[in-house]
Amino acid sequence: MKNKNNFLHKLILQTIGHEKRQHYMIPVFTILLSLLFGILVIALLGKNPLQAYYNLLQGSGLAPKASYAGHKGMITDFTSFLNALTPMLFAALAVLIALKAGLFNIGVSGQMLAAGFTATILIGYSDLPAVIARPLVVLTGFAIGALAGALVGYLKHRFNINEVVSTIMFNYIFQNVISFLINTFYVDPVSRQSRNVGQAGRLTLVDVVVGDYKMDIPLGILVAVIGIAVTAFVMNKTTLGFEIKAVGNSIRAAQYAGIQVGRTRVLAMMLSGGFAGLAGVTYYLGYFASIQPKVLVSTGYDAIAVALLGNSSPIGIIFSSFLITVISKGSTYMSSTSGVQAEIASAITGIILLFSACGAYVKYKVNRWKDDR
Amino acid sequence: MNTIIIDGLSFALPLFIMAIGGIYCERSGITNLAIEGLQGFGAFCGALFAVCIAQYFAGNSPVPFYLAMVFAFLGGMLFSLLHAMLCIKFKANQVISGVVINILAMALTEFLTKQINASIFGAASNKFVLGVSARITVPVLSKIPVLGAVFTNLYPFEIAIALIAVIAWYILYKTRFGLHLRACGDNPHAVDAAGIEVSRVRLIAVMASGALSGLGGICFAYSISANFSSNIYSGYGYLAIAALIFGNWKIMPTLGACLLFGFARSGGYELVKVLEMPSSYQDLVMVLPYVLTLLMLIFFSKKNHSPRALGEIYDKGAR
Numbered sequence: 001m002k003n004k005n006n007f008l009h010k011l012i013l014q015t016i017g018h019e020k021r022q023h024y025m026i027p028v029f030t031i032l033l034s035l036l037f038g039i040l041v042i043a044l045l046g047k048n049p050l051q052a053y054y055n056l057l058q059g060s061g062l063a064p065k066a067s068y069a070g071h072k073g074m075i076t077d078f079t080s081f082l083n084a085l086t087p088m089l090f091a092a093l094a095v096l097i098a099l100k101a102g103l104f105n106i107g108v109s110g111q112m113l114a115a116g117f118t119a120t121i122l123i124g125y126s127d128l129p130a131v132i133a134r135p136l137v138v139l140t141g142f143a144i145g146a147l148a149g150a151l152v153g154y155l156k157h158r159f160n161i162n163e164v165v166s167t168i169m170f171n172y173i174f175q176n177v178i179s180f181l182i183n184t185f186y187v188d189p190v191s192r193q194s195r196n197v198g199q200a201g202r203l204t205l206v207d208v209v210v211g212d213y214k215m216d217i218p219l220g221i222l223v224a225v226i227g228i229a230v231t232a233f234v235m236n237k238t239t240l241g242f243e244i245k246a247v248g249n250s251i252r253a254a255q256y257a258g259i260q261v262g263r264t265r266v267l268a269m270m271l272s273g274g275f276a277g278l279a280g281v282t283y284y285l286g287y288f289a290s291i292q293p294k295v296l297v298s299t300g301y302d303a304i305a306v307a308l309l310g311n312s313s314p315i316g317i318i319f320s321s322f323l324i325t326v327i328s329k330g331s332t333y334m335s336s337t338s339g340v341q342a343e344i345a346s347a348i349t350g351i352i353l354l355f356s357a358c359g360a361y362v363k364y365k366v367n368r369w370k371d372d373r
Numbered sequence: 374m375n376t377i378i379i380d381g382l383s384f385a386l387p388l389f390i391m392a393i394g395g396i397y398c399e400r401s402g403i404t405n406l407a408i409e410g411l412q413g414f415g416a417f418c419g420a421l422f423a424v425c426i427a428q429y430f431a432g433n434s435p436v437p438f439y440l441a442m443v444f445a446f447l448g449g450m451l452f453s454l455l456h457a458m459l460c461i462k463f464k465a466n467q468v469i470s471g472v473v474i475n476i477l478a479m480a481l482t483e484f485l486t487k488q489i490n491a492s493i494f495g496a497a498s499n500k501f502v503l504g505v506s507a508r509i510t511v512p513v514l515s516k517i518p519v520l521g522a523v524f525t526n527l528y529p530f531e532i533a534i535a536l537i538a539v540i541a542w543y544i545l546y547k548t549r550f551g552l553h554l555r556a557c558g559d560n561p562h563a564v565d566a567a568g569i570e571v572s573r574v575r576l577i578a579v580m581a582s583g584a585l586s587g588l589g590g591i592c593f594a595y596s597i598s599a600n601f602s603s604n605i606y607s608g609y610g611y612l613a614i615a616a617l618i619f620g621n622w623k624i625m626p627t628l629g630a631c632l633l634f635g636f637a638r639s640g641g642y643e644l645v646k647v648l649e650m651p652s653s654y655q656d657l658v659m660v661l662p663y664v665l666t667l668l669m670l671i672f673f674s675k676k677n678h679s680p681r682a683l684g685e686i687y688d689k690g691a692r
Contacts, residue, residue, distance in 0.1 A: 045488075104468055106406075106611075160674045161667075164406070165615045169663040172608065176663075180656040294656070304472045343484035350477030354459070357473050361463040 009369055026362055027311055030355040031323065037355075038348040042340060052338045056345070059333030060326045071214040083204055083218040083287050085325045087112070090224055090279035091303035092310065092317040093231055094145075094272045098163075099312055100235065101268035102248035107152065107167025108276040109300030110174040115144040115277030116284030117178045117194075117291060121186065124197030124285055133201040138223060141281030142274040148174075149273015153266035163269070171296060179293035193290040203286035220282035227275060232314040244268045276300070305353040324349055377639045378522035385635025386534045387592035391613035392620070392627045393541050394585030400545070400622055401578035402558040402571075404684040406471030407456050408586050409610025410478030411449045415587015416594045417482040418448025420501040420601035421489065435529065438506050441591055442530065449587020450580050452478065457579040461572045464686045475610070483603050500602030506530065506595040530592045537585070542624050554578055558680030561687045571687050586610065619666055621677050630666070637662035 015025060035053075042049035057063040061077025068074075091108050098105035105111075119140040123133050148170065155161040186194045199206070205217040235241040243264045246254040254261055279299065284291050306324050310316030331345030391408055398405040419441035430436050452474070459470040483499065490498045511524035545551040553574050556564045561571045593609055594601045612634060620627030641658030670677075 155667075155671070159671045160677060161670045162618050162674075162677070162679075165618045165670065166667065168608075168611045168615050169667050171611075172663045173660050173667075176656045176659045180653055183653040183656065301472060301476065305469065305476060308466070308469045341484055341487055343480060343487060346480035347477070347484050350473065350480045353473040354455075354477060357459055357465040357469050358463045360465060364464070 012366060013369060022363055022366075023311055023313075024316070026359045027309060027316070027320075027356055030359055030362065031309075031352055034348070034352040034355040037351055038344075041347070042344065045340065045344075047338055047340050052334050052340050055334035055337045056326055056330030058337075059330030062326065065333075071209075071212065073213050076213050076215040079215045079217055081325065081329050082221050083216050084329050085321060086218050086220040086224050087279040087283035087287060087299055088303065088306065088321045088325055089221075089317065090227065090275050090282060091299050092306040092321050093224075093227055093314065094149075094275035094279060095303045095307040096310075096312055096314065096317060097231065097235075097244070097268055097275065098272040099307060100248050101244045101265055102251070103153075103156070103163050103265065103269060103272075104304075105149070105152075105167060105269070105272045105276070106164055106304070107148070107170050107300070108272075108279065108303055109296045109298070110167065110171035111145045111148045111273050111276035112280030112283060112300060113178055113291070113296060114148050114174045115141040115280035117174075117181070118144045119201075119281045119285055120194060120197055120291060124201040124289075125186075125195070126201070127198075128200060130200040133198075134203060134219065137201050137203060137281050137285055138278065141277040141285075143277070145277015145280060146270045146274035149276065150266055150270040152273070153269030156269070157262035157265055175294065175296050178291070182291060182293040187293070188290070191290065193292045196289040197285050201285060202289055203282055218282070218286055220278070220286050223278065224282070227278065228314045228318065231275075235314065240264075240267065279303075302349075305356075309353060309356045311359075323352070327352075374519070375522040375525065377636060377643050379526050380639035380642070381632070381635035382523065382531060383528055383596055383635075384638055385631040386531050387589040387596075388609060388613050388616060388634060389628055389631040390534045390537060390592075391586045391589035391610060392617040392631060393538060393624060394582035394589075395613055395617045396620075396622055396624060396627060397541070397545065397554065397578045397585070398582035399617065399683055400558045400680055401554045401575045402561060402680060402682045402685065402687065403456075403460050403575055403579055404467040404471065405456070405579070405582055406468055406614065407453070407474040407478075407610075408582070408613050409606060409608065410471075410475035411453055411456075411583045411586035412590030412593070412610050413482055413605050414452040414478045414590075415445040415449030415583070416590030416601055416605050417486070418451075418587065419443075419445030419591035420503055420594055423503060424494075424501045433507065435507055438529075438595060441503075441595070442533065442588060445587040445591035446584045447587070449590065450584040453579050453583020453586070456583070457576050460579070460686075461575055467684050467686075475606075479603065479606050482601075486601065500600045500604075502600045503595055505599045528592070528596055530588075530595070534588070534592070537588070538624070538628075541581075541585070545624065550574075550577075555680075558682055561682050561685075565689065575687075586613075589613070615666060618677070618679075619670060619673075621673075622680060633665065634662045637665055 039049040042052050054063060058065045060081040061074050064074050094108050095105055119137045122140055123136050152163050152166050155166050156163050182194045188195045203220045207214045208217050243259045246257060246259055247261050247264045251261055283297065283299065302324065306320045307317055310320035327345050327349050331342040334340055334345065335342035391412055395405050395408050422444040423437040423441035426440065427437055456470055456474050459465040460467045486501065487499050490496050506528050508526045508528055510526055514524040515521045545554065553564060553569050557571050557574045565571050590605060594605055598604050616630040616634060617627050619630040641661050642655060645655050645658055
């Protein structure tokens with residue numbers, strides 16, 4: 001027993017013991033652990049876990065399926081996967097920026113809805129040509145989201161209103177008011193959702209014929225990549241980024257260093273809301289073309305966990321969003337092929353997040369072992 | 374007027390009991406965003422038990438409901454151990470632990486509900502049907518003008534909640550343990566120096582929060598939705614958090630906040646009915662409690678102080 005323990009210790013120390021590699025090795029370690037756990041659960045249900053995992057990849061266009069419908073192929077599955085990934089990337093960015101400033105933006109879902117709705121009625125229903133409409137949609141989304149975010153930041157700064165409470169309140173307010181507006185003015189009587197936006201304003205090109213395939217091409221993914229690069233640059237190389245991180249680490253120290261805490265917080269919330277707005281337009285005018293009244297998407301809440309799983313770094317969230325979206329997007333195909341309930345996918349996601357929340361503890365334990373030797 | 378009071382109370386009280394749980398947890402220094410998940414999981418346990426034993430009782434028997442309350446209480450407590458383990462033992466970030474528990478609870482209960490319905494009851498359904506709990510009217514008290522409505526058409530759980538709330542208030546403010554608990558949230562080092570184990574107090578506080586949240590959840594399942602399904606996750610837990618922060622982490626002001634939510638909600642519905650507006654206006658009226666809260670927070674937030682050590686991981690070695 002002692003020997004076996006020593007072997008495990010050694011293995012763990014060699015893989016995740018190295019200080020410099022820890023910041024990405026520990027998340028990888030926790031993810032592997034939870035995938036193993038998922039295997040156990042699926043096996044207990046009497047299904048083949050490896051088959052189920054492979055189905056997840058197939059459903060996301062990362063592995064070939066056995067057969068495809070006409071004009072469909074691996075590449076079309078993959079672009080549709082990217083289409084689902086885009087809002088998640090933006091939402092995770094939104095959470096991340098707020099986190100850096102020590103604020104919790106629980107209102108990403110509400111800000112998404114507000115931005116998506118405004119862009120839908122202002123531009124989505126207009127007759128503007130695509131060249132003008134698409135940039136306008138992106139700008140409107142960012143602007144509305146930023147406004148909503150800045151308001152939360154201002155309430156925090158000026159009136160000391162806890163941002164957790166105000167964002168929850170705004171979530172409900174946006175959800176109900178927009179549901180009312182949709183049901184009263186913009187409802188499609190058949191689908192009971194808002195009327196579909198025109199093709200010109202939609203950020204995803206639908207059914208584009210490329211070679212033999214008909215695919216959905218998400219334009220938003222480009223904006224998302226740019227957004228991540230800009231965020232990484234702002235956070236690491238600019239004064240604003242430094243100020244945001246300083247405020248997030250210690251308000252007193254930031255004040256002492258002459259940083260205007262209130263202004264920085266409002267700015268951080270504004271940026272955060274802006275990205276949430278972009279998540280909204282890529283979701284409601286990209287991945288979908290309409291808004292379901294009375295429903296707040298779970299993306300905003302999932303994004304909190306995704307941002308954490310990505311180690312609160314702009315590059316990290318690319319990987320974590322990727323992983324979480326593979327699981328959620330592939331789950332439909334998995335349940336239809338191997339008969340595992342689709343809900344198990346979100347349970348696995350939950351477990352991944354659960355284990356990753358223990359990352360700090362793993363790090364602490366591993367470093368303790370290292371010191372003991 | 375009477376319906377406003379009756380419906381308002383039946384919404385406000387379950388909310389209040391969840392908020393009390395939240396107060397216990399947060400006053401001990403553990404941030405609790407997990408109320409939403411805890412109430413859902415608790416309700417799931419209660420509902421599952423009620424559905425399993427339903428065949429042994431007559432259709433209108435209240436016994437399954439009482440047992441469901443007990444099991445929801447226990448189920449919420451069990452699930453909150455996860456939050457306690459993450460926050461106290463594994464020193465995880467408490468806000469993140471809360472969010473993760475919400476996601477996990479939602480996924481797990483949805484999955485289990487489907488799986489259990491399919492494999493045990495042989496039905497492809499994503500909910501457990503519960504029905505609405507019977508209501509009672511207190512004989513003499515209900516005759517009092519205006520205030521009598523408080524005692525009319527009560528759900529039995531409202532009485533249970535009122536009792537538990539009084540006990541919870543007494544424990545938190547009048548007992549030695551309550552003092553320790555509150556001290557843990559403000560100055561855990563002092564508590565430790567006095568020879569009391571901080572992590573033990575916090576563990577109990579988190580478990581109390583889970584139990585009370587579960588209780589609140591099953592009450593919603595038996596009144597508003599009449600079944601257990603993913604509908605239970607419509608944000609009541611978050612609303613309870615808002616109420617307790619609004620109430621400045623104190624039990625009595627939190628009751629006020631919950632009543633405000635409850636009455637604004639039922640008042641809004643009543644208004645739509647009286648003015649004979651189309652039902653889509655309900656959505657607009659539903660905004661009232663939230664706008665009111667924001668407005669009142671603008672005036673009252675200056676004095677709002679969270680427990681000083683809230684959300685901080687307790688580290689014995691730190692100074």
